[in-house]
Amino acid sequence: MKASKGILGAAIGALLLGSVSAYADTIKVGIIGPFSGPFALQGKNFQAGVEAYMALNGKSVKGHDIEVIYRDLPAANPAQSRALAQELVVKEKVQYLGGVYFTPDAMAITPLLKQANTPLVIFNAATSAIMTQSPLVVRTSFTTAQTTSPLGKIATERGVKKVISAVSDYGPGVDAEAAFKKAFEAAGGQVVEAIRMPLNTNDFSPIMQRVRDSGAEAVFAFLPSGPTTLGFVKAYNETGLKQAGIKFFAPGDLTQESDLPALGDGAVGLLTTFHYAVSHDSPENKKFVEAATKAVGGAEQLSFPSVGAYDGMHVIYKMIEATDGKQDAQKAVDAVKGLSWTSPRGPVSIDAETRHITENIYLREVVKGPDGKTFNKEIQTFPNQKDPGLATQ
C-alpha cells in the first residue's frame, strides 16, 4: 500500500497549486454561489452583478485594489459551504464574504463570521431567520415574505375573495404560503385550500384539477425559478384555467426574466410582485442592465440575482471605504447600517436594526412588448417594504 500514500501525496501536492499569494494592498472578496449545476443561471447572474458594479464603479476603493474570488457551490450543501468559507477566509485571506444562494449554506457560514472577523453580505438566500444568526450578516436581496405580502391587498382589490394556494414543498414555499395567507386574510380574503407540491413534480395537471375543483377565483403560486415554473404555467394555460378566468398571483420568482422566453405567450397577464424587474425605468437601471448584459453574455440570461449581487457589491465597497482597508467586521457592518442609495431596482436602504434591505416591491404584469418579446411591466409600487418575517419575531 505504499502507493496509496503516493497518490494521496500527489493529490495533496496538486491542492497546493491552487493557492495564490496575496498582494500588498489588495482587498479580497470571496463570492460563494451556484456557478455550475442546476442553478448555474443564478450563479452566473451573481457574477454579472459583481462585474457590472466593478465596471461602473472602478476596481479600487480609496486606493485599495479589489479582487474577487469565486467559489462554486452547485446545490444546497452546508458542509461544502462551510469548507469553502473557511478556505476563503483562512487561506485566501478574504476580508469580505458575499453571495450565497441557499439558506442552509448561509446558516453554515454564520457561526464562522465572528472568529473570522469577516462580514457576510448575502446576495440571495431569502429566509428571514438568517439575519438573527449573526450580527455580521447584511442582506441585499429580499425575503419571500417581503415580496409576497403585498399580494394579499392586490388580490382583494381585484375583487378576489377566495384563493387556493399552491406552493413547492420546501422552506421558501412554506414561507410564501404563510406570508400570503396572513396578508390575504388581513385584507378580508379567504384561502380555501393550501396545496404543497413536491419539488420534483413534472406534470402539474393534477394540481390544476385541484385548483378547478376548489372553486377558488384565483390561484396563488410559489415555485423556485426554472423548469418547474415552466411546467406549472403551461399546465395553467393548457387545462383551460386561464380561459375560465381564474386569476394567477405569485411572487416574481415565477416570472424571472430569463424564464420568460421559455414561458412564451402563456405567461402574458400573470401578476407577480417582486423587488426588481429588468424593465424598471430609471437611469440607474439602464446603466446597470447595459453593463450586466455584457457581463452575463446575453440579455436573455439576465435575472434578479444580478441586482442582489450589484447592491451587495455596493455595500461591500461602502464597508471598505469605512474601514479604509483594515479588517474590522463590526465596524464595517456598523458603517452600512441605515445606509441608503438608489439601486437599479429603485430607492433602497439597509435597516439599521435587522441589517436587511428595505426596498420597493412592485406589482408587475407580464405583457408583450412591441418586439414581440414578453417582459415584466411594473404597474404599481409598494414603497419602502421591510421584511415582515423579521418584524414579527
Next chain:
Amino acid sequence: MQVIAQTESVAAAPSTGSRWLRDVTGVILIIAAGLAGYWLFPDNLALLTRVIAIALLVLSIDLITGYCGVATLGQAALFGAGAYAAGIACVNGVTEPLTLIVIGAVAGSAAGLLMGTIMLRAHGLAQLVLSIAIVQLFHEAANKASAYTGGSDGLAGLTVSPLFGVFEFDLWGQTAYLFGLALLVVVFVVLKFIVSSPFGMLCRGIKQDPIRIRAMGSFVFPVLLKMFVISGAVAGMGGALAAISTQVVGLDSVSFELSANALVMLVLGGLGTLYGALVGTVIFMGFEHIVSSINPFHWMTMVGALLIAVVIAAPGGLSGVLERISGSGRGKKGGRA
C-alpha cells in the same frame, strides 16, 4: 446478484503473517497521509474534514457493495440518519462530541437494519431501485418533519462542546480534523478485523456464489443484514462527524446525489479493499476541489473527463493501478463478471 462489479482484487490467500504486516503498514500510511494533510494544508482543514466524513460513507458502501455484492444508490439514507440524529440530539442539549458520534452510529445502524430488510428482498437492478426509493423516502421524511429537521432550510444552531472539555471546534478546524482522522483510523482498523474475520469471509463467499453458500448450510439473509447494520453504523458516524464539524445539517445529507457521488468515488478507487474507498474519495474530492477553484463555472466537464479516463486507463479502479505499479502483487485480477 448481477449488478455487482466484481473488479476487486481477490486476495490470493496470503499467509496470515504477511497480511498482518501489510495491514499495519497500510494503517500507518493512512495516519501518515492524514498528518501530512494536516501539516501541508493548515488552511484547508474544513475541506479535509469533509473528505473524512465522506470517506466514512464510501467505506460503508464498500462493506456492502465491495464485500457483499449488494450495489446501492441509497447509502446517504444511513449517512443522513446519523447526521440528523446527532444534529437533533445536539440541538436538544447533548453536546459531547463522542456521545454524538455514538448516537450517529446507533441511528445509522437502525436505518441500516431497515434498509437491509427491504433491499435484501430483491436482486440486481430491482435492488438498486429499492435503494433509490428508500433514500428518496428518507429525503421526503426529513423535508416533511421540518419541525425537527429544519426541512430545506437546514438544521442550524448546533453548538458542540469542546472535545474532552478542552479542544474547541472552531474556524480553523484543527480539532474537527484530528478528531475525524482519529475516528477514521479507528473505524478502518475495526473494519479490517471485521472483513478478515470468518464473518467477512462468509460475506465474500456470498458475493461470489450465494447458492453454494446456502448449500453449505449458511443462511444468507442474516449475514448480509448484519453487514448492513455494521455499514449503517459506519455511515452514521460519518454523518455525525459531518454534523459536528459543519454545525448545520442539510437535506443534501440524505440525497440521492450524495449516494451516487459516493458510489462513483468507490468505483473510482476500486471495490472490496477498503483502501480503494479512501483513495477514491481523496482523488475525487481533491480533483473536484482543484478544478472547481480554477474554473468555478465549467469544471464539471473536467470531472467527467477524469471518470472516462479512469475507465479507459484503469477499469479496476485506481487502487488496482497502484498495486500494479507498486508491484506488491496481491494476487491476480480475478472475478471479472
Next chain:
Amino acid sequence: MQTILSIAIDAFAYGMALFIICIGLSLTMGLMRVVNLAHGAFAMIAGYIASYAARDLGLGYAVAIFLAIIGTVIISIPIERLLYRRIYGKPELIQVLMTIGITFCVIGITNYFFGPTLKTIPLPGSLSQPVDIGFKTIAAHRLFVMACGGVVAGGLWFLIERTDFGIKLRATVDNAAMADALGVRTQVVYAISFAIAIGLAALGGVVGAEFLPIEPYYALRYMVTFLVVVSVGGAGSIPGAVVACLLLGAVDTTGRYLMPEFGNFFFYAAVIAIVCVFPRGFFGRAQ
C-alpha cells in the same frame, strides 16, 4: 366521474411521455446490458437541436424532430465507437462510472456553449391549442404524445418480435458468442441497436419536452425517474415498460391530485411495493 376521467387522461398522457423517453434506456439496459446513465444526455442533445431548428431557424416541428433524431444519432456514433465499445460486457459499476462521466461532460459542454437557460421547442399551432374532449380541455400535444407512445410501442414490438433483425438481436442478447459463430454480425447488431436506442432517446427528449423542459442539467435531474421506470418495468421488456410507465404515471398523477404534499411518498412507496412483489420488474427476464 368527470374528475376521475380527467385524472385518468392526465395520467395516461404523463405515462406515455415517460414511456417514449424511457424505452430507449430499457433497450440499452435490457438488450445490450449497458447501464447507460447518459441516456438523458442524448435526449437533451436532441432537445437542443430541435430547439435550434424550430426556434432559431424557424423550421417546422416535424422537420425539427427529424433533424434532432438524425443529429443525435450522428453525434452518438463517435461516442459509441470510442467510449461505449469499451464497456460492453464490463461490470455494471464500471459502466456507471463511464456513463456518468459522459453525462458530466455533456452537461458541462452544453452549459458552456448554450448557457444555462431553458430551451423551448415551439409547437405548431395545431398542437399548442387546448382541445375540448367533452369532459375536459386538454392540450393537443398531449394527444400527440399519447399517439406517439402507441406508435413507438407497436413499432418496437414489431421490430423485435417480427423481423429478421429482431431475431438476430434476440439471438445476440441471449448468447453473443454463439450468434457470432452462426454468422450473425454481432458488432453490427449492437451498433444498430445502439442507434435505435439513441434515436428513441432523441424522440423522447423532443416530444417529452413539454413535460420535462430542456436545460443543461436535464440528464441528471431526471436520471432517477428514468432508472426507476425502466427497472420497475423490467429492463428490455416493451410490455413491461408500457405497464410500468402507465402504472407509475397513474400513481404519480393520482397521488398528486389526492394528496399533493405526500406525492413523493406515494410514488416511492408504490415502487417499493412493486419491486417487492416482482423482484425482477414486471416482465424482467430471469437472470
